[in-house]
Amino acid sequence: MQQDLTDQVALVTGAAHRVGRAIALELARQGVHVMIHYHNSSAEQVRDTLHELKSFGVDAFDVRADLSNPDGAQDVMTAVQRAFGRLNILVNSASVFPQGSFLEATLAEWEQTMAVNLRAPFLLTQMAARLMLANTPPSGVIVNIVDQGVDGPWLKRPIHGISKAALWSLTQNSALALAPHIRVNAVLPGPVMKTNDGMSDAVWQAMGQALPLQTTGDGADVARAVIYLARETFVTGALLHVNGGEHLA
Numbered sequence: 001m002q003q004d005l006t007d008q009v010a011l012v013t014g015a016a017h018r019v020g021r022a023i024a025l026e027l028a029r030q031g032v033h034v035m036i037h038y039h040n041s042s043a044e045q046v047r048d049t050l051h052e053l054k055s056f057g058v059d060a061f062d063v064r065a066d067l068s069n070p071d072g073a074q075d076v077m078t079a080v081q082r083a084f085g086r087l088n089i090l091v092n093s094a095s096v097f098p099q100g101s102f103l104e105a106t107l108a109e110w111e112q113t114m115a116v117n118l119r120a121p122f123l124l125t126q127m128a129a130r131l132m133l134a135n136t137p138p139s140g141v142i143v144n145i146v147d148q149g150v151d152g153p154w155l156k157r158p159i160h161g162i163s164k165a166a167l168w169s170l171t172q173n174s175a176l177a178l179a180p181h182i183r184v185n186a187v188l189p190g191p192v193m194k195t196n197d198g199m200s201d202a203v204w205q206a207m208g209q210a211l212p213l214q215t216t217g218d219g220a221d222v223a224r225a226v227i228y229l230a231r232e233t234f235v236t237g238a239l240l241h242v243n244g245g246e247h248l249a
């Protein structure tokens with residue numbers, strides 16, 4: 001069965017720009033009120049995203065929090081409670097993306113990555129679940145945005161890969177623990193947005209060409225996968241690859 005998302009309330013982390021923003025906008029297009037979380041995004045980015053969200057006729061608010069600090073997750077959920085008093089959809093998209101060999105990885109990198117990519121989604125899942133179980137009837141949907149580390153070791157980004165593999169494990173564990181009222185799923189994007197480290201268009205296009213489907217994707221591809229998982233009431237514990245077949249190559 002499909003669930004109508006109109007008038008539901010969503011929280012999307014890391015949503016002032018890039019993939020998180022695309023997810024928030026697609027939810028708003030479906031009639032969902034949205035709380036966008038951000039950390040270091042500019043006031044202008046936040047304002048523009050809120051403006052675009054509201055153009056769909058929904059309510060939209062923002063909350064700033066550092067998710068490497070456990071108090072940050074609590075601050076985000078407090079803002080949701082104050083603004084809406086309820087929650088139907090949580091999307092854990094905020095993430096750090098450290099690069100470097102396994103032997104060079106530092107303790108600080110490990111702790112920052114696990115805190116943002118794994119601990120924050122864990123804390124937000126627990127807090128969101130408590131709010132969702134208070135809905136009448138008890139119900140909710142959680143979508144975790146993972147990465148290719150789920151499909152196997154990632155030589156250039158081992159710490160990131162480990163954090164996302166663990167986020168997939170969190171997805172499965174919470175899907176089982178929170179059933180039947182709350183569904184928890186994951187989306188695994190392929191190259192959908194260039195990294196911010198000056199990658200050239202040529203390198204980006206070559207990444208796309210190397211995939212079975214011979215193209216890169218975009219944030220809207222990921223967003224539509226989130227909408228699918230939010231709507232489909234018989235799907236939990238699922239991992240949806242939106243990656244041009246990258247896991248097959």
Ligand SMILES: NC(=O)c1ccc[n+]([C@@H]2O[C@H](COP(=O)([O-])OP(=O)(O)OC[C@H]3O[C@@H](n4cnc5c(N)ncnc54)[C@H](OP(=O)(O)O)[C@@H]3O)[C@@H](O)[C@H]2O)c1
Nearest residue numbers: 014018019038039040041066067093094095189191192193
């Ligand atoms: N881009 C891709 O092609 C791709 C491919 C595979 C998977 N993914 C996954 O898709 C998701 C979104 O991708 P993206 O490229 O849009 O990610 P991104 O730009 O690297 O980061 C997403 C957000 O994480 C937030 N963030 C980082 N550190 C934070 C902290 N300490 N506290 C709170 N928020 C923090 C940032 O918010 P501020 O900017 O406001 O600080 C940022 O907007 C991620 O989970 C990523 O792993 C993306």
